Structure formats: C-alpha cells, structure tokens
Amino acid sequence: xxxxxxxxxxxxxxxxxxxxxxxxxxxxxxxxxxxxxxxxxxxxxxxxxxxxxxxxxxxxxxxxxxxxxxxxxxxxxxxxxxxxxxxxxxxxxxxxxxxxxxxxxxxxxxxxxxxxxxxxxxxxxxxxxxxxxxxxxxxxxxxxxxxxxxxxxxxxxxxxxxxxxxxxxxxxxxxxxxxxxxxxxxxxxxxxxxxxxxxxxxxxxxxxxxxxxxxxxxxxxxxxxxxxxxxxxxxxxxxxxxxxxxxxxxxxxxxxxxxxxxxxxxxxxxxxxxxxxxxxxxxxxxxxxxxxxxxxxxxxxxxxxxxxxxxxxxxxxxxxxxxxxxxxxxxxxxxxxxxxxxxxxxxxxxxxxxxxxxxxxxxxxxxxxxxxxxxxxxxxxxxxxxxxxxxxxxxxxxxxxxxxxxxxxxxxxxxxxxxxxxxxxxxxxxxxxxxxxxxxxxxxxxxxxxxxxxxxxxxxxxxxxxxxxxxxxxxxxxxxxxxxxxxxxxxxxxxxxx
Amino acid sequence: xxxxxxxxxxxxxxxxxxxxxxxxxxxxxxxxxxxxxxxxxxxxxxxxxxxxxxxxxxxxxxxxxxxxxxxxxxxxxxxxxxxxxxxxxxxxxxxxxxxxxxxxxxxxxxxxxxxxxxxxxxxxxxxxxxxxxxxxxxxxxxxxxxxxxxxxxxxxxxxxxxxxxxxxxxxxxxxxxxxxxxxxxxxxxxxxxxxxxxxxxxxxxxxxxxxxxxxxxxxxxxxxxxxxxxxxxxxxxxxxxxxxxxxxxxxxxxxxxxxxxxxxxxxxxxxxxxxxxxxxxxxxxxxxxxxxxxxxxxxxxxxxxxxxxxxxxxxxxxxxxxxxxxxxxxxxxxxxxxxxxxxxxxxxxxxxxxxxxxxxxxxxxxxxxxxxxxxxxxxxxxxxxxxxxxxxxxxxxxxxxxxxxxxxxxxxxxxxxxxxxxxxxxxxxxxxxxxxxxxxxxxxxxxxxxxxxxxxxxxxxxxxxxxxxxxxxxxxxxxxxxxxxxxxxxxxxxxxxx
Numbered sequence: 001x002x003x004x005x006x007x008x009x010x011x012x013x014x015x016x017x018x019x020x021x022x023x024x025x026x027x028x029x030x031x032x033x034x035x036x037x038x039x040x041x042x043x044x045x046x047x048x049x050x051x052x053x054x055x056x057x058x059x060x061x062x063x064x065x066x067x068x069x070x071x072x073x074x075x076x077x078x079x080x081x082x083x084x085x086x087x088x089x090x091x092x093x094x095x096x097x098x099x100x101x102x103x104x105x106x107x108x109x110x111x112x113x114x115x116x117x118x119x120x121x122x123x124x125x126x127x128x129x130x131x132x133x134x135x136x137x138x139x140x141x142x143x144x145x146x147x148x149x150x151x152x153x154x155x156x157x158x159x160x161x162x163x164x165x166x167x168x169x170x171x172x173x174x175x176x177x178x179x180x181x182x183x184x185x186x187x188x189x190x191x192x193x194x195x196x197x198x199x200x201x202x203x204x205x206x207x208x209x210x211x212x213x214x215x216x217x218x219x220x221x222x223x224x225x226x227x228x229x230x231x232x233x234x235x236x237x238x239x240x241x242x243x244x245x246x247x248x249x250x251x252x253x254x255x256x257x258x259x260x261x262x263x264x265x266x267x268x269x270x271x272x273x274x275x276x277x278x279x280x281x282x283x284x285x286x287x288x289x290x291x292x293x294x295x296x297x298x299x300x301x302x303x304x305x306x307x308x309x310x311x312x313x314x315x316x317x318x319x320x321x322x323x324x325x326x327x328x329x330x331x332x333x334x335x336x337x338x339x340x341x342x343x344x345x346x347x348x349x350x351x352x353x354x355x356x357x358x359x360x361x362x363x364x365x366x367x368x369x370x371x372x373x374x375x376x377x378x379x380x381x382x383x384x385x386x387x388x389x390x391x392x393x394x395x396x397x398x399x400x401x402x403x404x405x406x407x408x409x410x411x412x413x414x415x416x417x418x419x420x421x422x423x424x425x426x427x428x429x430x431x432x433x434x435x436x437x438x439x440x441x442x443x444x445x446x447x448x449x450x451x452x453x454x455x456x457x458x459x460x461x462x463x464x465x466x467x468x469x470x471x472x473x474x475x476x477x478x479x480x481x482x483x484x485x486x487x488x489x490x491x492x493x494x495x496x497x498x
Numbered sequence: 499x500x501x502x503x504x505x506x507x508x509x510x511x512x513x514x515x516x517x518x519x520x521x522x523x524x525x526x527x528x529x530x531x532x533x534x535x536x537x538x539x540x541x542x543x544x545x546x547x548x549x550x551x552x553x554x555x556x557x558x559x560x561x562x563x564x565x566x567x568x569x570x571x572x573x574x575x576x577x578x579x580x581x582x583x584x585x586x587x588x589x590x591x592x593x594x595x596x597x598x599x600x601x602x603x604x605x606x607x608x609x610x611x612x613x614x615x616x617x618x619x620x621x622x623x624x625x626x627x628x629x630x631x632x633x634x635x636x637x638x639x640x641x642x643x644x645x646x647x648x649x650x651x652x653x654x655x656x657x658x659x660x661x662x663x664x665x666x667x668x669x670x671x672x673x674x675x676x677x678x679x680x681x682x683x684x685x686x687x688x689x690x691x692x693x694x695x696x697x698x699x700x701x702x703x704x705x706x707x708x709x710x711x712x713x714x715x716x717x718x719x720x721x722x723x724x725x726x727x728x729x730x731x732x733x734x735x736x737x738x739x740x741x742x743x744x745x746x747x748x749x750x751x752x753x754x755x756x757x758x759x760x761x762x763x764x765x766x767x768x769x770x771x772x773x774x775x776x777x778x779x780x781x782x783x784x785x786x787x788x789x790x791x792x793x794x795x796x797x798x799x800x801x802x803x804x805x806x807x808x809x810x811x812x813x814x815x816x817x818x819x820x821x822x823x824x825x826x827x828x829x830x831x832x833x834x835x836x837x838x839x840x841x842x843x844x845x846x847x848x849x850x851x852x853x854x855x856x857x858x859x860x861x862x863x864x865x866x867x868x869x870x871x872x873x874x875x876x877x878x879x880x881x882x883x884x885x886x887x888x889x890x891x892x893x894x895x896x897x898x899x900x901x902x903x904x905x906x907x908x909x910x911x912x913x914x915x916x917x918x919x920x921x922x923x924x925x926x927x928x929x930x931x932x933x934x935x936x937x938x939x940x941x942x943x944x945x946x947x948x949x950x951x952x953x954x955x956x957x958x959x960x961x962x963x964x965x966x967x968x969x970x971x972x973x974x975x976x977x978x979x980x981x982x983x984x985x986x987x988x989x990x991x992x993x994x995x996x
Contacts, residue, residue, distance in 0.1 A: 284954070297952075297953060331951055332937070332950045332952050332953050335952065335966055339967055342967060343965075424934070424981060425981075426980060426981065428935050428955050430934065431956070436928065442829075452792040453830050453833055454830050455793060455794045456794045457794040457926050458794070458797060458929070458959065459957065467837050467840070469581065469832075469833055469836035469837055482926065
C-alpha cells in the first residue's frame with residue numbers, strides 16, 4: 001500500500017495549486033477563514049459503525065458486516081439540512097473505530113466490505129450539490145482498527161492517512177473543511193501537523209483545516225491526553241500553546257467559546273487570527289451517534305440561544321443530527337432542527353439571524369452565599385462570560401447581585417442553571433433543575449427597592465430565556481433564589497440587547 | 499336610602515332607551531353579543547379589600563381604612579392593558595366583601611371612607627377613554643358586609659343593588675359589560691334576574707350582561723350552592739337549566755369551554771344563542787387578588803395556547819392582572835401579558851390572531867391502561883375536547899392511541915398533562931409533572947410501524963406545544979409514555995391545523 005500512496009502523493013503534488021490559502025500571521029480573517037465565518041452554520045453527521053453497535057467510541061473490532069443500514073437515504077440528510085437552514089454538511093468519514101464510509105483502497109474496513117456498499121461520501125457529496133450545500137469532512141487521526149496505527153514505525157500510519165486524504169480530497173469535489181479529531185491519543189508532534197495541513201491545502205487550496213482540541217495549557221511538551229484548559233482562557237490569554245498548528249480555525253468540542261473570544265494568538269512570536277467552530281448535539285444526552293431507541297432532543301429555546309451565542313462574533317456552529325440504523329435522520333430530530341430554523345428565520349440565501357449583544361459580560365457580581373473560598377465558585381463566575389465556569393451557592397436560599405453598565409439597555413435575560421443529571425432504569429438521560437422558586441429583580445436607585453421583572457416557581461430548564469416588552473437598563477440586577485432542592489449554581493446569567 | 503334609590507330608578511326609567519338590546523330567541527348573535535365577540539379579549543382587574551388582607555374571599559369585616567394603596571395609578575392599569583393588546587378592562591367594583599371602589603351614596607364601606615379616596619371606577623373609566631379601551635364592570639351579588647343582605651326582607655338588598663347599579667351605569671360613561679358574581683349564595687330565584695337584566699339595559703342599552711355559573715345540572719329547583727356541571731356538557735346537551743336568565747353571554751369561571759361549544763340553548767322551548775366568556779388568571783397559583791409577595795406567573799406557551807383556545811369559536815377571554823398594594827400592576831405581570839401580545843401579534847386595531855382548528859376533537863381513543871372501569875378516566879377523555887375531563891392510566895408505562903381524521907392535516911400538537919400541585923414551606927405554589935419520558939408517534943399504514951415525531955425526557959409543563967415543520971396527517975397518533983413518577987393523566991391532546 002505504501003507504493004500506491006506515494007504515487008498518489010506525487011500526483012497530488014503535481015496538481016498543487018499556487019493559490020493555496022495557507023495561514024499567515026494576521027489580525028484579520030484571511031479569505032479561507034472568511035468563508036468559514038460566512039458559512040457559519042453546518043449540520044454535523046455522525047454515522048458509521050457506532051450507529052450499529054450502540055457505542056460512542058467503539059474499538060474497531062466489529063466486523064464490517066455489522067454496518068447495515070436498511071434504507072440508506074443520504075439525499076434525505078441533505079434535504080433536512082437544507083430545510084433546517086444549514087449551509088454545509090460536516091460528514092464523519094472515519095471515526096475512531098477506523099471504519100470508512102467510502103470505498104478506500106487502503107483498507108478493507110469500509111462500506112465496500114459491508115452489506116450496503118454505497119459510497120456514503122459520494123452520496124452525500126452528490127446530495128449536497130443537489131441541495132446547494134457545501135461539504136466538509138471529519139476524519140479521525142486516532143484509528144483503533146488500522147494495523148499500521150500500531151506499527152513500530154508510525155510513519156506507516158501517516159502514509160495510510162495521506163492516501164486516504166488523497167481519496168477524500170480528490171474524488172468528491174470541493175471540500176469546504178477538514179475536521180481532524182482524536183489527536184490526543186499521541187503526542188502532538190507525532191502527527192506532523194504541518195505536513196497534514198499542507199497536504200490538504202495542496203489538494204484543495206480553499207479547504208479550511210481544523211484540529212479538535214486545538215490548544216492546551218500549560219505550555220510545555222505535549223504528551224497527548226486530555227490535559228486541556230478552559231476554553232474561555234483563550235480570551236485575554238493569547239500565549240497558549242497550540243497542539244496542532246497550522247490550523248485555520250479552532251476546535252474544542254463540545255465547549256462554548258467566550259462571547260468576547262478575541263481570536264488572536266501568539267505562535268512563535270507572531271499573531272494569528274483563528275475563529276472557533278462550535279459543536280452542539282441535538283441529543284439531550286449529548287450522544288453523537290444515533291442509538292437504537294429514539295433519543296430525546298434538546299429544548300428549542302436552549303437551541304435558539306445556543307445558536308445565537310455560537311454564531312456570534314465570527315464564530316461558527318455545527319449541530320449534530322445523526323442518522324439511525326435505517327440510514328435516515330429520525331423524523332423527530334429533523335423536525336426540531338427545522339423548527340429552530342422557522343422560529344428564528346434561518347434561511348438559505350439570507351444572512352444568519354443575530355441574537356443581539358450580551359451587555360453584562362464581566363459585570364461585577366456578589367452573592368449572599370458561595371460554595372467555598374477557593375474562588376472557583378465566586379459570584380463573578382456567573383457573569384464572566386464563560387460557559388464552563390459557574391457560581392455555586394452553599395445555601396439553598398441565596399441572592400446573586402450584579403452591576404451591569406447602567407448606560408446599556410437589554411430586553412432579554414438568559415439564565416443557564418447547572419442541572420443534575422441521571423440515567424433512569426431504562427438508561428434514559430434526564431436533567432433536573434435545583435432552583436424551585438426565584439425572581440429576577442431590578443434595583444431602583446431612587447428608593448433602594450427591588451422590582452421583580454420575572455417571578456416563577458417552575459423549573460428553568462437548561463436555558464431560561466425571559467423576554468421583556470421594552471429595552472430597559474439597570475444599575476443592579478438580582479437573581480433572588482427563594483428556594484432550591486440542592487445548592488443552586490449558575491453557569492451564566494446574560495443581559496442581552498436583542 | 500330606599501327613597502333615594504327609587505328616585506334613581508325613576509330617573510333611569512325616564513331615560514330608558516327604546517333600542518335596548520334585550521336577548522331574543524335566535525341561533526345567531528344579536529348586535530350586543532356581536533360586540534362581545536368582537537371585543538374578544540379583556541383585562542380582568544381584581545383590586546380592593548382583598549389586596550390588603552391577603553384573602554381571596556374576605557368576610558367584609560375589615561375596616562375601610564385597611565384599603566390603602568401607596569401609589570394608586572389607574573392610568574398604569576390602562577396603559578398596560580393597551581400595551582398588552584386588551585380591548586377592554588373588566589373592573590371589580592365590589593367583591594364578595596362588599597367594599598366599593600367608588601364613592602357610593604348607599605354605603606360607607608367604600609373608598610370614600612378609606613385613606614385613599616380616589617374613585618377607582620372613575621379613574622379607570624377615564625384611563626380607558628384615554629387609551630382607547632372599553633370598560634366592563636364586575637359586581638358581586640353576594641355581599642358579606644352590607645346589612646340589608648341579611649335583612650328579613652331580601653328586597654331591601656335588591657334595592658341597594660338597584661341604587662348601586664344606577665351609580666355604576668350612570669356616572670362612568672359607556673359600560674360594555676356587567677359581570678355578576680356570587681349568585682350561588684342564594685337560590686337563583688331570589689335575585690330576580692329579569693329585573694336586574696332589564697335594569698342594566700334600561701340604563702345602558704348596549705351593555706352586555708352575564709352571570710357567573712350561568713347554568714346548572716340537573717334540571718330542577720335551584721337552591722343555590724355549587725351544584726354545577728361540567729361545562730363541556732353545554733355542547734350537545736342544550737336542555738340545561740339556566741340559573742340566571744336572561745343573560746347575554748355565559749360564564750363559568752374559571753373553566754374552559756369545549757372547542758365545539760355550539761352556544762344554542764333551549765329556555766322554555768325557545769332557542770337562544772349564548773357565547774362564553776373565559777376567565778384566566780395570569781397567576782400560576784390561580785389567585786385573583788395580588789398577594790404581598792410577588793407571585794409566579796403562568797408560562798407564556800400555556801398562555802398562548804389558552805388564548806387561542808379561549809378566543810376561538812366566537813368565545814371571549816379575560817385575563818386577570820391584579821394591582822398590588824402600591825396600586826399598580828406588578829411589572830413582571832405586565833411584562834408577561836405584553837410578551838404574550840408580542841409573541842402572537844395581539845394589537846389594537848387588528849383582529850385577534852387565530853390559533854387554527856383542532857382537528858382531533860372526538861377522535862376514537864384507546865389506552866393500554868385506564869385508572870378504573872367507571873368510564874370516568876377512559877382514553878376518550880383525552881380527545882373529547884373537554885378540558886375538565888381527563889384520561890388517567892393506572893400504570894406508569896402506558897400508551898394512548900387515537901384515530902384522527904386521516905384526511906385532515908395538522909402542524910401543532912398540544913398536550914395538557916394533569917399536574918400535581920403543592921405549596922412549599924413558604925406557602926409558594928408549585929406544580930409537578932408526572933410523565934418523565936415520552937414520545938409522540940405517527941402510525942405508518944404501509945408497514946405498521948410507528949415514527950416518533952417528538953421525543954423528550956423533560957417535563958411537559960402545563961401545556962406542551964410541539965410545532966411540526968410541515969402539516970402532516972395520520973390515521974393513528976400515539977402518546978408513548980415510557981416512564982412516569984405517578985400514574986399519568988392527560989386532560990387533552992390536540993392536533994391543530996395552524
């Protein structure tokens with residue numbers, strides 16, 4: 001196989017374009033990144049061996065014959081994507097299990113060895129052209145099946161990848177992005193990222209390249225693994241080590257970037273502009289592959305607010321809609337994505353709708369109760385903009401007061417409460433809110449009183465979004481928690497000018 | 499006082515209009531009823547002694563001085579009503595406690611004896627004219643304070659009422675409706691309803707007259723009390739006894755009429771057309787008077803669906819927004835009513851928005867489990883259109899299957915689940931859902947399979963409303979309950995063509 005792959009590489013080099021858009025130091029997006037930003041909203045499609053074995057990360061030991069969709073319909077995937085306003089499909093071509101959704105000459109562990117031999121990459125590519133969508137490809141660096149991955153000479157596997165990337169980037173038309181995952185299984189240097197990056201750019205000069213978990217902390221030798229950092233540190237902390245570089249956009253699946261994500265990073269003393277692509281599961285249980293039983297979906301209000309948050313500030317969003325064992329996206333999941341598009345007006349040929357400005361990021365905050373004195377659970381965590389940090393109260397009755405800019409108006413308030421989760425006897429995933437009685441209050445400077453603008457004894461859900469009839473301003477805002485079943489905790493409370 | 503009231507009555511008779519629109523047998527609305535229907539949407543205002551004592555029905559023993567709003571602002575009431583798209587204010591002028599919100603010459607138990615002597619009826623009347631709203635008045639027949647109510651000669655109290663109605667119908671401009679409550683405290687005949695009705699019509703020929711709990715079952719002598727009947731029996735069961743007749747519209751606070759409410763009733767062998775006015779509390783705890791603590795409000799989605807349901811089919815709706823002890827409608831309640839208007843486009847000068855047709859009323863239904871064999875909890879209760887009846891399952895895992903007209907399309911599904919309720923240690927009201935995991939499924943005639951169109955492990959709330967991207971039809975629809983914390987029960991499941 002090595003000879004074959006070298007041959008392909010040579011052919012590819014011959015075809016190398018002089019206009020390849022490689023990353024250069026800049027404080028602004030280049031043409032390639034500008035296209036990433038403008039695309040903005042994609043449908044992630046996880047489909048493959050895991051669709052049939054019930055795992056999220058299987059070991060690559062299932063026979064190719066296990067892959068057996070009964071009614072494979074890639075046209076439906078693209079039709080759903082179009083109807084839901086997605087601009088592109090991001091297709092998993094090979095997950096960690098190594099099973100390939102196209103007929104690869106470099107392995108037998110692919111659809112050609114399965115009962116349903118359809119080249120899924122080809123079928124999705126065709127359907128995307130038909131429905132006016134672009135096509136991006138996900139490819140797992142980590143491969144739990146391919147023997148060369150465990151070879152004493154790792155370059156054997158790198159050549160295997162080169163060959164497969166030649167196939168993916170040569171046979172399926174324009175590929176708008178390549179999304180590499182699973183690099184953490186090896187020290188970052190083992191992957192020779194500059195080679196991969198250049199290889200993609202040679203074959204598809206306009207293709208944007210991203211690697212999951214793009215950057216790490218602390219700076220030092222990267223030995224692989226999940227030694228990651230809070231993604232909001234990417235704001236105001238540019239001296240972060242990129243595990244994988246060059247890269248056209250950042251990834252840190254499945255985290256949400258800070259709303260003020262500045263996108264400017266120092267690498268070897270130079271500044272690079274790097275937008276962020278968000279990855280969100282439609283699945284309430286955050287499962288990427290479809291399960292045998294129909295899965296609950298996330299609430300439309302939460303999806304709406306995450307859409308606004310994730311597509312703001314030149315970042316982008318893919319939402320995962322995985323086909324089931326029939327080979328079709330389940331109707332209820334398609335319905336939800338389309339309902340989201342209808343609710344907020346996501347339409348082809350129109351700019352993505354905007355959710356307005358969060359005016360409260362970084363507001364000073366204080367609370368009547370804090371979990372401990374480590375600083376990790378301080379009131380400020382609820383207004384710091386970071387969706388990974390949270391204020392936690394020790395008492396079940398507590399008040400969080402914060403001080404937004406009184407010159408700025410807002411007409412939407414979003415509250416992201418930390419929820420407990422559990423799986424029931426049927427292995428079904430549930431979340432439960434802790435806060436059972438609360439009001440949102442505005443301070444009156446004149447007399448020092450508080451005016452409730454919302455009062456509820458119903459559960460907030462994953463994102464409570466309160467719309468006010470008119471924009472207002474306030475010097476202080478208070479979340480008044482009257483009761484909770486456990487110590488309440490708030491990821492973020494946002495005042496939004498929409 | 500008798501002499502004074504007789505004088506007023508005589509004056510009123512002199513002014514009696516020849517065009518008084520008294521109810522006549524008909525199968526269609528008369529001009530007066532047509533105006534009721536066209537108004538369609540009003541703001542109910544409960545304010546008075548109970549605002550200050552914390553009760554819903556107090557005994558009329560509190561001193562007039564207890565009534566003491568600190569910042570009475572009836573203009574704000576009307577401004578909120580206008581901003582929330584209401585067409586009229588329905589003002590409680592005297593509740594069961596007998597305290598009058600205007601300066602009545604027939605009693606000292608009124609605002610004139612309180613620290614804040616503002617004639618609230620006058621102030622609201624002025625504000626309504628200012629903001630282009632009509633004004634309706636609520637008046638309690640039952641009076642727990644007025645001594646003549648307990649007089650050996652009940653006509654003493656009837657004269658007292660005559661006098662007060664003269665005041666209310668003479669001094670405050672056009673009154674669009676009079677809403678009489680509390681009649682159940684006496685045998686219906688004691689009230690001499692024809693006299694009250696004629697009296698109102700003489701003074702305000704265009705005023706519509708309604709009596710709460712208009713009709714009862716079984717037919718027979720009415721001895722008063724709460725011997726009522728399910729309001730959905732008013733459909734298909736025209737031979738119901740009206741306790742109070744004549745009346746221009748029906749009332750059965752706070753129940754929801756059947757969607758097919760035919761409005762045609764036999765009284766003494768003649769057919770009368772009688773629309774229904776719904777009464778809904780914004781308060782989650784269904785409290786009519788404001789309490790000292792800010793109260794939780796109902797969910798916007800539930801309010802939206804109840805708006806559509808209650809204003810359909812020539813029926814009307816008033817929503818209660820009670821001012822607090824300051825004399826203003828609390829900001830968070832005003833916000834909710836205005837947010838509802840914005841959400842669905844309720845605007846002055848425009849027809850009320852329509853919620854579409856419920857296509858599933860009366861659909862045959864069956865369930866895998868029913869609470870008992872009385873018939874009271876059968877599956878059919880979830881599709882009978884009646885919001886007072888419900889299907890109840892004995893098992894926590896259960897399936898409800900119903901058979902809509904397969905020729906009719908729908909794109910919204912509403913599920914009203916029965917919730918348990920409790921008050922917590924702070925006396926705050928909560929509701930909890932029972933169903934914890936469910937899907938809504940459509941039957942495939944071709945292969946006998948079921949396709950989920952919605953799947954959730956989140957609580958349904960008081961009304962779960964599911965929007966489908968396109969209208970669909972189905973020969974069978976299934977609510978598949980996978981788990982519940984108690985025996986699940988469904989008031990109504992509605993397929994709607996919106």
